[in-house]
Amino acid sequence: MPSTHQTPVFPGPIHTHWQATAAAKGFDLIARIRDRHHLQLRCRTCGGGVTAKLFTLMRHQPLCPNCLAARRSAVATAAGVTFLSPDPDRRGYGRFRAPCDHVLARQFELIERVAKGQTGLRCETCHAEREASEARRFGWERLGHCPSGRPNYRLYRHHCGHVQRIAQANMLWGQCDCAGCGRGWNAKPSFLYLFRICLPATTDRSARHYLKLGYSAHPVKRHRHQLGLAKDAQVEVLRVLAMASGHLACGAEQAAHRRLTSAHPKAVVPAPELAGAMNVVREIYRPGLLPMIEAELDRIAAEADAQSG
Ligand SMILES: [Zn+2]
Ligand SMILES: [Zn+2]
Ligand SMILES: [Zn+2]
Structure with missing residues (x-):
C-alpha cells in the first residue's frame, strides 16, 4: 500500500x-x-x-496527537483559557494563555478540574502586581520575596526609604508599621476580602471549594472563627482591598454582589448546600467565578484610586 x-x-x-x-x-x-x-x-x-x-x-x-490537542483545546476553552502547547519541560503540563494575556504553565489535570468548576485558576504575574499595588496604597514598594526564603514574607521599601520584611498577611490588611520612621498607616480603613474556602471530603461527599467575597471593618484574621467554619475547613486569603471608609467598602461590596449575581446566577452557591458547614451562607460563589471576581475588585480598586487622586 x-x-x-x-x-x-x-x-x-x-x-x-x-x-x-x-x-x-x-x-x-x-x-x-x-x-x-x-x-x-x-x-x-x-x-x-x-x-x-x-x-x-x-x-x-x-x-492521536491531533485529537488529543483538539480535546485539550476544548477543555481549556471550558476553563476560560486558550491551550497553546504541551509544556516542553514538564510532562503532564501544558502552556495556556490566560484572559489577561499571560502564559500559564499548568497541569492538564488541573485545567480539567477548572473546566468542571471544581477549582479556579489564577495568574501569578497579575497576582504579584496586585499585591504590589495594594502595598503602594499603604506607602510601601514591594521589592520581592523575602531573602530568608520564608514563603509568607516579602521585602518592602517604605516611602521613607527604609527596607524591611513584612508578613504578607499583615501587608494585605495594612498592618505594617515602619521600623525606620516609626509611622504606620494611619487611615482607619475597611476591607473587601476574597477568600478561598475548602471543606474537606466527608464519608458521603467529596471535597468542596468555594469563594467568599466579603467586607469587614477589621482585618479578618481568624477566618475560621469569624466565618463560623468547621475546624477542618481551610481558608486561603486570595485578596484584600483596603478602602478609605466602611461606607465605601460596604457600598462597593454590595454593588459587586449585585453585578456578579445577575451576570452569573449559576455561580451563586445556594444556602442549603452550605448548611452546617459555615455560618455565612450568603455571597458564596463557585470557584470558577474567580476571574470575574478579580475583575470586579480590580475595577473597584481603580475607582477608589481615581477618587483619592
Ligand atoms: Zn485524530
Ligand atoms: Zn496575568
Ligand atoms: Zn518609614
Missing part, C-alpha cells in the same frame, strides 16, 4: 488481526514503517496520520 509518509515502508506482512485491533481502537492500519516494531495508522476521527508501535497498538490505546 502506498504511504504518503516520509518514513520508509518496512517489508513484511500486515496481519488481519492487527487491522481488526486498529479498527477497534479507532484507526486504519496504513503500513508497516521504519522497522518491524512500527506502524503507520490513520485516525478515523480526524483523518490524521499517527505513528505507533505495534506493541502499543496491541496492548494499549494509541493516542
Whole structure:
C-alpha cells in the first residue's frame, strides 16, 4: 500500500488481526514503517496520520496527537483559557494563555478540574502586581520575596526609604508599621476580602471549594472563627482591598454582589448546600467565578484610586 509518509515502508506482512485491533481502537492500519516494531495508522476521527508501535497498538490505546490537542483545546476553552502547547519541560503540563494575556504553565489535570468548576485558576504575574499595588496604597514598594526564603514574607521599601520584611498577611490588611520612621498607616480603613474556602471530603461527599467575597471593618484574621467554619475547613486569603471608609467598602461590596449575581446566577452557591458547614451562607460563589471576581475588585480598586487622586 502506498504511504504518503516520509518514513520508509518496512517489508513484511500486515496481519488481519492487527487491522481488526486498529479498527477497534479507532484507526486504519496504513503500513508497516521504519522497522518491524512500527506502524503507520490513520485516525478515523480526524483523518490524521499517527505513528505507533505495534506493541502499543496491541496492548494499549494509541493516542492521536491531533485529537488529543483538539480535546485539550476544548477543555481549556471550558476553563476560560486558550491551550497553546504541551509544556516542553514538564510532562503532564501544558502552556495556556490566560484572559489577561499571560502564559500559564499548568497541569492538564488541573485545567480539567477548572473546566468542571471544581477549582479556579489564577495568574501569578497579575497576582504579584496586585499585591504590589495594594502595598503602594499603604506607602510601601514591594521589592520581592523575602531573602530568608520564608514563603509568607516579602521585602518592602517604605516611602521613607527604609527596607524591611513584612508578613504578607499583615501587608494585605495594612498592618505594617515602619521600623525606620516609626509611622504606620494611619487611615482607619475597611476591607473587601476574597477568600478561598475548602471543606474537606466527608464519608458521603467529596471535597468542596468555594469563594467568599466579603467586607469587614477589621482585618479578618481568624477566618475560621469569624466565618463560623468547621475546624477542618481551610481558608486561603486570595485578596484584600483596603478602602478609605466602611461606607465605601460596604457600598462597593454590595454593588459587586449585585453585578456578579445577575451576570452569573449559576455561580451563586445556594444556602442549603452550605448548611452546617459555615455560618455565612450568603455571597458564596463557585470557584470558577474567580476571574470575574478579580475583575470586579480590580475595577473597584481603580475607582477608589481615581477618587483619592
Ligand atoms: Zn485524530
Ligand atoms: Zn496575568
Ligand atoms: Zn518609614
